[in-house]
Amino acid sequence: MKDFKKTVAEKIFDVKLISDNMDFDSVYMNVEVPTDNKMGDYAFPCFKLAKIFKKAPQAIAGELKDSINCGDEIDRIKNVNAYLNFYLRRELLVGEVVNGAIEENEKFGSSDIGENRKVIVEFSAPNIAKPFHIGHIRSTVIGNSINNIYSFVGYDTVRINHLGDYGTQFGKMIVAYRKWGNREDVEKEPIKTLLTYYTKFHEESESDPSLENDAREAFMKLEQGSEDETKLWQWFRDESLKEFNRVYTMLGIEFDSYAGESFYSDKMQRCLDELKEKNLLQESEGAQIVDLEEFGLGKALITKKDGSTLYITRDIAAAIYRKEHYDFYKNLYIVASQQNLHFQQWIKIIELMGYPWAHDCVHIPFGLVSLEEGTMSTRSGRVVFLEDVLKKAVEQTKQIIEEKNVTTDDVEEIADAVGIGAVIFNELSNNRIKDYVFSWGKILSFDGETGPYVQYSHARAASVLRKAPEESAKVANGEIKIDAKYLTSDRAYELSKLIYKLPQVIIEAADKYEPSVVTRHIIDIAQTFNRFYQDEYILVDGLDERAAKLGLVIAAKTAIRNGLGLLGIKAPEKM
RNA sequence: GGGCUCAUAGCUCAACUGGAUAGAGCAACAGCCUUCUAAGCUGUAGGUUCGGGGUUCGAAUCCCUGUGGGCUCACCA
Numbered sequence: 001m002k003d004f005k006k007t008v009a010e011k012i013f014d015v016k017l018i019s020d021n022m023d024f025d026s027v028y029m030n031v032e033v034p035t036d037n038k039m040g041d042y043a044f045p046c047f048k049l050a051k052i053f054k055k056a057p058q059a060i061a062g063e064l065k066d067s068i069n070c071g072d073e074i075d076r077i078k079n080v081n082a083y084l085n086f087y088l089r090r091e092l093l094v095g096e097v098v099n100g101a102i103e104e105n106e107k108f109g110s111s112d113i114g115e116n117r118k119v120i121v122e123f124s125a126p127n128i129a130k131p132f133h134i135g136h137i138r139s140t141v142i143g144n145s146i147n148n149i150y151s152f153v154g155y156d157t158v159r160i161n162h163l164g165d166y167g168t169q170f171g172k173m174i175v176a177y178r179k180w181g182n183r184e185d186v187e188k189e190p191i192k193t194l195l196t197y198y199t200k201f202h203e204e205s206e207s208d209p210s211l212e213n214d215a216r217e218a219f220m221k222l223e224q225g226s227e228d229e230t231k232l233w234q235w236f237r238d239e240s241l242k243e244f245n246r247v248y249t250m251l252g253i254e255f256d257s258y259a260g261e262s263f264y265s266d267k268m269q270r271c272l273d274e275l276k277e278k279n280l281l282q283e284s285e286g287a288q289i290v291d292l293e294e295f296g297l298g299k300a301l302i303t304k305k306d307g308s309t310l311y312i313t314r315d316i317a318a319a320i321y322r323k324e325h326y327d328f329y330k331n332l333y334i335v336a337s338q339q340n341l342h343f344q345q346w347i348k349i350i351e352l353m354g355y356p357w358a359h360d361c362v363h364i365p366f367g368l369v370s371l372e373e374g375t376m377s378t379r380s381g382r383v384v385f386l387e388d389v390l391k392k393a394v395e396q397t398k399q400i401i402e403e404k405n406v407t408t409d410d411v412e413e414i415a416d417a418v419g420i421g422a423v424i425f426n427e428l429s430n431n432r433i434k435d436y437v438f439s440w441g442k443i444l445s446f447d448g449e450t451g452p453y454v455q456y457s458h459a460r461a462a463s464v465l466r467k468a469p470e471e472s473a474k475v476a477n478g479e480i481k482i483d484a485k486y487l488t489s490d491r492a493y494e495l496s497k498l499i500y501k502l503p504q505v506i507i508e509a510a511d512k513y514e515p516s517v518v519t520r521h522i523i524d525i526a527q528t529f530n531r532f533y534q535d536e537y538i539l540v541d542g543l544d545e546r547a548a549k550l551g552l553v554i555a556a557k558t559a560i561r562n563g564l565g566l567l568g569i570k571a572p573e574k575m
Numbered sequence: 576g577g578g579c580u581c582a583u584a585g586c587u588c589a590a591c592u593g594g595a596u597a598g599a600g601c602a603a604c605a606g607c608c609u610u611c612u613a614a615g616c617u618g619u620a621g622g623u624u625c626g627g628g629g630u631u632c633g634a635a636u637c638c639c640u641g642u643g644g645g646c647u648c649a650c651c652a
């Protein structure tokens with residue numbers, strides 16, 4: 001779509017006084033969007049020019065206003081104090097947006113700035129044999145959305161679920177299972193049962209510290225490839241994945257690779273050798289460390305005194321493997337902010353190893369989820385299961401559908417889309433970095449700035465289009481051209497501008513690794529659409545006007561649907 | 576104690592990265608369903624942007640400092 005900001009910048013740059021003193025880019029950069037629609041579409045503040053011209057900025061604004069040639073694109077210019085406010089010819093922008101959105105359809109909002117470069121998105125990464133709880137939703141849903149966004153702006157993405165399927169904890173699990181476990185119970189309810197063993201292990205080890213040693217030994221054997229331990233571990237892993245996949249299916253999330261920590265077990269030695277060869281390893285209290293004190297990053301423990309590895313070793317090995325295997329442009333990690341130090345440490349180590357791509361590895365942190373009773377704790381049973389949250393949200397949606405007597409055969413399908421959409425949307429509506437307290441009340445509220453509100457707006461648009469099926473179809477396939485002069489009211493124009501902005505917003509979300517930017521924007525679109533819907537009757541008698549309005553409805557619907565898609569949320573036609 | 580991070584309306588959060596009168600939703604109150612879906616729309620009320628300095632034509636945003644919360648600081652991940 002046409003860049004109207006550039007048009008405005010060009011008009012300003014056409015003035016000789018400006019082009020003599022500034023380059024085009026800095027003019028372009030200084031053009032901004034005013035806080036209030038009444039103040040026009042674009043604004044140019046003249047404060048900075050005051051120094052160059054040694055004149056009051058208000059006076060400069062006044063002079064510039066008279067020397068700018070509006071041409072066909074700009075309707076008028078007003079100078080307010082030190083600002084120059086530009087008002088575009090509305091039908092130009094509206095025509096551009098509505099036709100653009102209709103033509104591009106499911107691609108509307110996308111771009112090709114990624115140039116097909118490879119981006120790895122590591123997300124979700126739950127620990128196997130442990131419950132998939134509400135704390136895991138963040139990495140899962142944020143990561144999925146970042147993947148969608150990167151793919152939409154033209155990157156070739158790879159989704160990796162770096163399962164927590166290795167480490168001393170599995171030594172503990174193996175010891176516990178041998179002592180107290182039985183096969184049938186595990187097969188009936190894998191994670192819950194395994195969890196009871198794990199909890200029992202911790203209880204017992206308080207009075208019997210030798211258990212900890214047994215666990216370390218069991219993990220050491222596992223790492224060395226001992227058959228018995230490997231078999232057990234493999235079984236725990238398979239059973240756990242079955243449960244995780246149930247949740248992923250509900251969320252509509254897929255992965256390209258489930259290469260978890262265990263995948264790198266045979267790549268660890270090479271990594272240790274390399275560290276040694278590059279003189280980075282030191283011995284300390286029997287363990288192997290990399291000293292990062294001079295960078296203010298403490299000491300990184302690479303192997304324990306019994307020689308077994310830790311997760312930092314596995315992350316280093318994984319990064320090297322990924323660079324060789326995928327040759328990524330960027331390698332993104334959607335992992336809680338608790339692990340900031342861990343990421344700083346290993347990325348620094350990669351850098352010290354002499355790999356220039358160290359800084360293409362990016363940790364994308366997010367804040368902590370806690371419960372009203374305190375932080376979540378698997379061991380003490382203070383935990384809310386993600387599956388329960390999703391189910392409850394779907395149930396509540398069903399109830400609401402019944403109360404409202406929605407006429408449809410697909411109650412189940414709609415309830416799934418709306419209930420699960422509500423949970424995902426809630427997760428993606430705030431800045432990643434914010435901590436929050438989980439609350440049933442908030443997650444089950446469907447009024448105001450929520451997923452159901454946005455989906456409802458979409459369904460409303462769909463409903464209007466259904467009332468005029470032939471015409472809508474013709475507008476949608478380009479048989480009827482819309483006349484933008486019917487869409488110049490304040491509401492219609494405001495809506496058009498928000499839709500126009502969507503592609504830029506998506507790029508911004510990619511730059512910031514921040515899905516909430518998209519979430520916020522589609523709330524704005526939905527809100528403005530609802531106001532438009534309220535203020536202006538769409539199915540008017542005049543054929544041209546009706547077609548134009550249907551065009552805008554299609555454009556708004558397209559924008560909302562594509563935006564929701566990036567968040568991983570469905571957009572039902574009815575609800 | 577060191578490092579990282581957060582603090583904006585009663586509550587949950589925005590604010591185009593330094594711009595104009597700091598905006599939404601929830602909760603409260605008052606209205607709107609005999610034309611397209613009321614999971615909606617309109618209006619009222621609600622602010623010393625944690626305190627104190629500084630830089631700037633201009634600060635919620637940048638710098639210094641204090642306070643308060645969260646995370647983290649070697650054999651867990």
